[in-house]
Amino acid sequence: MSNFTLNVNGTSSTVDVTDDTPLLWVLRDTLGLVGTKYGCGIGECGACTVHLDGVAAKSCGVTVKDATAAKITTIEGLAPGGKLTVLQQAWCHLDVPQCGYCQSGQIMCATALLAKKPKPTDEEIDYALSANICRCATYTRIRAAIHAAATVA
Amino acid sequence: MSVAPNSPGLTTIMDRRGFLKVGALAGGGLLISAYFPLGSSLAEAQTAPAAGAAPDFAPNVFIRIAPDGAVSLIAPNSEMGQGAKTALPMIIAEELDVDWKQVTVHQGDLNPAYGRQSAVGSGSTTGNYAALRQAGATARAMLVAAAAQTWGVPAAECSTAAGAVLHAVSSRRLTYGELTATAATLPVPTGVPLKDPKDFKLIGTRVPGVDNEKIVTGQPLYGIDQRLPGMLYAAYVKCPVFGGKPVSANLDEVKKLPGVRDAFVLENINGLVPGVAIVADSTWNAFSAVGKLKVQWDEGPGVSQNSEDMAKQAAALAQAAAVAPPAAPVKAVEAVYHYPFLAHATLEPQNCTAVFKDGVMEMWCPTQVPSAGQGLVTRGLGLAAGNVKVHVTRVGGGFGRRGSNEFSLEVAAIAQKLEGTPVKLTWMREHDFGHDNYRSNGWHFFNGGVDAAGKVVALQDYFVKMLGGPGDMNGGGFPFNAVPGSSVQSGKLPGPIPTGYWRAPGDNGNTWAVQCFVDELAHAAGRDPLDFTLDLLAALPGAAARGGPAPAAAAGGGRRGGGGRGGGFAAAKMVAVLKLATDQAGWGRKLPRGQGQGLAVCNANGAYVAVVADVTVSPQGVLKITKLTAAVDAGLIMNLSSAESQVQGAMLDGIGAAWFLKITIEKGAAAQVNFDDYPLMRLEHSPPVVDVHFLPSVSPPTGLGEPGLPPAAPAVCNAIFAATGIRIRTLPFSGQDLKWS
Ligand code: FES
Ligand code: FES
Numbered sequence: 001m002s003n004f005t006l007n008v009n010g011t012s013s014t015v016d017v018t019d020d021t022p023l024l025w026v027l028r029d030t031l032g033l034v035g036t037k038y039g040c041g042i043g044e045c046g047a048c049t050v051h052l053d054g055v056a057a058k059s060c061g062v063t064v065k066d067a068t069a070a071k072i073t074t075i076e077g078l079a080p081g082g083k084l085t086v087l088q089q090a091w092c093h094l095d096v097p098q099c100g101y102c103q104s105g106q107i108m109c110a111t112a113l114l115a116k117k118p119k120p121t122d123e124e125i126d127y128a129l130s131a132n133i134c135r136c137a138t139y140t141r142i143r144a145a146i147h148a149a150a151t152v153a
Numbered sequence: 154m155s156v157a158p159n160s161p162g163l164t165t166i167m168d169r170r171g172f173l174k175v176g177a178l179a180g181g182g183l184l185i186s187a188y189f190p191l192g193s194s195l196a197e198a199q200t201a202p203a204a205g206a207a208p209d210f211a212p213n214v215f216i217r218i219a220p221d222g223a224v225s226l227i228a229p230n231s232e233m234g235q236g237a238k239t240a241l242p243m244i245i246a247e248e249l250d251v252d253w254k255q256v257t258v259h260q261g262d263l264n265p266a267y268g269r270q271s272a273v274g275s276g277s278t279t280g281n282y283a284a285l286r287q288a289g290a291t292a293r294a295m296l297v298a299a300a301a302q303t304w305g306v307p308a309a310e311c312s313t314a315a316g317a318v319l320h321a322v323s324s325r326r327l328t329y330g331e332l333t334a335t336a337a338t339l340p341v342p343t344g345v346p347l348k349d350p351k352d353f354k355l356i357g358t359r360v361p362g363v364d365n366e367k368i369v370t371g372q373p374l375y376g377i378d379q380r381l382p383g384m385l386y387a388a389y390v391k392c393p394v395f396g397g398k399p400v401s402a403n404l405d406e407v408k409k410l411p412g413v414r415d416a417f418v419l420e421n422i423n424g425l426v427p428g429v430a431i432v433a434d435s436t437w438n439a440f441s442a443v444g445k446l447k448v449q450w451d452e453g454p455g456v457s458q459n460s461e462d463m464a465k466q467a468a469a470l471a472q473a474a475a476v477a478p479p480a481a482p483v484k485a486v487e488a489v490y491h492y493p494f495l496a497h498a499t500l501e502p503q504n505c506t507a508v509f510k511d512g513v514m515e516m517w518c519p520t521q522v523p524s525a526g527q528g529l530v531t532r533g534l535g536l537a538a539g540n541v542k543v544h545v546t547r548v549g550g551g552f553g554r555r556g557s558n559e560f561s562l563e564v565a566a567i568a569q570k571l572e573g574t575p576v577k578l579t580w581m582r583e584h585d586f587g588h589d590n591y592r593s594n595g596w597h598f599f600n601g602g603v604d605a606a607g608k609v610v611a612l613q614d615y616f617v618k619m620l621g622g623p624g625d626m627n628g629g630g631f632p633f634n635a636v637p638g639s640s641v642q643s644g645k646l647p648g649p650i651p652t653g654y655w656r657a658p659g660d661n662g663n664t665w666a667v668q669c670f671v672d673e674l675a676h677a678a679g680r681d682p683l684d685f686t687l688d689l690l691a692a693l694p695g696a697a698a699r700g701g702p703a704p705a706a707a708a709g710g711g712r713r714g715g716g717g718r719g720g721g722f723a724a725a726k727m728v729a730v731l732k733l734a735t736d737q738a739g740w741g742r743k744l745p746r747g748q749g750q751g752l753a754v755c756n757a758n759g760a761y762v763a764v765v766a767d768v769t770v771s772p773q774g775v776l777k778i779t780k781l782t783a784a785v786d787a788g789l790i791m792n793l794s795s796a797e798s799q800v801q802g803a804m805l806d807g808i809g810a811a812w813f814l815k816i817t818i819e820k821g822a823a824a825q826v827n828f829d830d831y832p833l834m835r836l837e838h839s840p841p842v843v844d845v846h847f848l849p850s851v852s853p854p855t856g857l858g859e860p861g862l863p864p865a866a867p868a869v870c871n872a873i874f875a876a877t878g879i880r881i882r883t884l885p886f887s888g889q890d891l892k893w894s
Contacts, residue, residue, distance in 0.1 A: 001411065001412075017435065017437075018411045018412060018435075018437065018438055018441070020441070021435070021437045021438075022437065025435055025436050025437035028436070029386065029435040029436055029437070030435070032380060033371070034371070034373045034377075034378040034380070035370070035371015035372065035373075036371065037377070037500075037501070037549075038377065038436070038502065038579070039500050039501075039502070039582065039828075040582045040827055040828045041440070041581065041582055041827075042582075042827055042828070042829060044827060044828035044829050045500065045828050047500060074371065075369075075370065075371030076370060076371045076372075078370070079370055084366070084369065084370070088366075088369040088370065091365070091368075091369045092361055092365040092366055092369055093361065094361075095359070095361040095362055095365065095794045095795065095798065096365075097234070097362055097364075097365055097368045097369075098234030098235070098236075098795075098798060098799075098802055099232075099233050099234030099499075099500070099501070099547075099548065099549050099550040099551070100234065100362075100364065100365075100368035100374070100547070100549070101375060101499075101500040101501045101549030101550060102500050103368050103369065104368070104369075104371045107369060122841060125836065126835075126836045126837040127837075129835075129836050130835055130836060130837055132835075132836070133500065133828060133833045133835065134500075134836075135498060135499060135500040135550050135552075135833060136234045136500075136550060136802045136806075137801070137802040137805035137806050137809065137834060137839065138798065138801075138802060139805060139834075139835075139836050139839035140801050140805075140839065140840075140843045141798065141801075142836065143836070143839075143841075
């Protein structure tokens with residue numbers, strides 16, 4: 001067990017966890033930020049996606065130690081002050097979620113994509129979200145919501 | 154006529170003002186280290202009224218109206234993505250005549266007063282529709298009576314709209330909130346008349362899911378999100394070989410690992426698969442300890458089971474049972490179709506939270522059938538009846554997996570040992586794959602033929618699956634019911650491989666095989682597959698309405714289990730969806746080699762669905778599905794948004810499984826243990842256009858979470874044949890060479 005100081009959603013917190021703990025479990029179990037989901041633990045499903053310095057990363061594959069160097073943003077931190085981002089609004093309005101379990105990962109990936117490419121093509125969307133499984137296969141609406149957000153933004 | 158354009162809300166979303174309004178409703182603050190007990194009931198939702206304030210009006214367990222006009226409604230069934238948490242309260246709100254914006258929805262905990270709380274068999278809506286309408290209509294009638302009494306006018310002169318009672322003659326209006334005190338004093342009437350479905354205002358519209366804003370801001374909702382003060386985290390390890398049990402384990406070593414608080418064997422508990430429990434101060438420390446756990450297993454006889462041997466056994470059964478076709482066809486067609494075991498692979502792994510105190514087990518369960526978990530725990534641990542309290546959380550994917558509740562018993566057994574300490578059990582993904590109730594593998598040995606006129610004169614199916622579990626077939630379903638002398642026989646493979654309900658049980662594999670074989674027969678007859686199928690249907694009673702509107706309220710429910718539809722089959726409905734899907738898809742166009750259209754149809758859970766798939770296959774064999782077109786008769790549609798989404802998702806689910814997925818059994822255990830070897834469909838495989846058209850209907854709603862799945866994969870396989878001449882008879886087909894020249 002060691003102390004690590006993390007910057008999550010603009011707040012600095014010191015946690016005392018086993019050194020090899022993945023960021024995913026520090027977020028969920030220690031900090032109570034359960035919006036970041038566990039799906040596979042091996043980097044195959046994307047449910048655990050967060051931003052490290054604005055870049056999408058799978059938190060199940062980042063140790064707490066490596067995470068101390070970055071500014072971490074989780075799904076809970078996307079809408080500071082409770083004002084949903086345009087992408088989150090599109091997600092609600094187009095009713096993308098089914099079970100919803102994958103959606104925080106999808107939204108984190110899509111948000112990182114739109115920051116780089118404000119008007120992505122279908123191919124660019126498919127590529128950027130290729131690491132994210134939706135078991136409910138809400139793919140039709142995921143694409144539609146990203147395009148809708150790109151149009152409005 | 155189609156009522157559902159694709160890409161929901163794309164036109165509305167361009168309206169910037171309407172669009173941005175959505176955001177104003179939302180909250181999404183940063184929450185750290187708070188505890189969130191999930192699940193609630195209306196009793197808990199009620200905040201204590203201020204002294205002297207009017208009481209709430211709660212005429213039944215589903216409805217509570219506060220004096221400020223706020224309406225709280227209960228969603229009795231689990232929400233696992235099928236939309237029940239939104240659609241069921243919509244039914245109440247429709248009859249109650251309130252504005253949806255006034256409504257707050259609460260997930261109902263397990264409570265016999267809520268009626269059918271089982272979210273299986275696409276039955277949440279069909280099973281609750283009548284009761285929820287009655288609940289809403291009764292409350293509305295009481296509010297009308299309260300207003301009539303207040304005004305001293307006959308109730309018949311009063312009407313309601315958007316949460317208020319109106320007296321048009323005197324231009325008076327009282328909101329439901331203003332009427333709660335009076336309404337609460339009135340007797341609860343029975344047999345209140347319901348709305349004419351033609352007058353529905355909310356039902357049939359697009360209503361976004363009630364939890365959407367919580368989902369997009371990452372707020373706690375799911376079983377796995379449950380946190381309680383002092384909670385510990387558990388993992389549970391069972392023998393990878395089905396039927397095996399632990400003999401010994403290095404528990405003393407494991408107990409010394411970082412963060413581990415306890416480790417013990419659980420066995421001899423009624424209904425529990427024995428195994429080793431590890432309890433730690435974090436999920437990670439529990440999972441890490443699993444990596445260091447060494448168990449000596451007694452694998453039992455299950456270790457002799459292999460998928461490969463099962464194929465040989467199936468062929469031997471078919472050979473032993475072979476009978477000669479009844480008539481000598483001009484063209485005989487024989488084919489063997491095979492599909493593998495499938496895992497449910499819900500993205501939220503199985504998990505459950507429990508605390509045991511003073512003889513009472515309180516649980517937070519992501520389950521499709523909360524009463525089943527309650528029963529399992531009560532019986533397994535010998536608790537007093539009524540001492541297992543079940544809160545229902547949102548469910549991160551069901552697909553039939555969470556009809557079985559073994560995770561409830563596992564965590565309860567652990568919690569009982571740690572009396573007073575809450576514990577959350579989370580299955581590692583590897584355990585989730587390794588201990589599923591799999592979709593059974595299956596084989597269809599077909600024997601059919603057509604005469605010189607292209608008519609089917611022989612149709613026999615010898616069907617093999619695992620013993621037990623759902624998915625049996627009889628000869629009563631289409632197309633067997635349309636061919637005189639047809640037969641369906643079946644053989645069973647024994648063994649300890651657990652099989653169970655997987656979205657559209659039976660139909661998910663059987664419809665694929667049967668609908669592909671029908672396509673083979675059509676091609677053998679030199680006929681267009683649509684005309685061929687319509688001719689088969691024309692032989693059935695009730696098909697005369699062909700091309701006309703579907704008859705109202707026919708076929709209440711197709712029986713479950715693949716093809717065994719018996720008397721519930723409505724040929725005219727099948728004709729209608731075939732016509733609509735093919736019209737919308739532009740069926741019958743001449744296409745160049747490498748492009749193809751395929752068709753398939755099914756009836757499941759009372760609904761009728763036809764799917765046309767458009768595909769391209771490059772000469773190198775690269776498949777792209779360019780468009781899916783579905784036509785659906787599911788009776789009255791509750792929530793158009795989730796109805797469309799369910800059909801889209803179900804089609805892709807069926808196609809993804811057929812394309813990529815299999816569980817193989819090697820030495821009595823599942824060979825695939827995570828998503829790297831169980832490659833679920835991803836965005837890049839998803840067609841750019843997925844259209845869903847609903848036949849207008851005022852018949853009672855049928856199920857809708859499953860029926861879109863069965864016809865999708867055969868439509869794609871038939872389209873691949875049309876494009877390439879390559880027939881797919883074994884799933885998954887990702888390994889099959891689709892090259893053509
Ligand atoms: S949990 Fe990290 S990618 Fe699946
Ligand atoms: S919405 Fe269920 S996994 Fe994506």
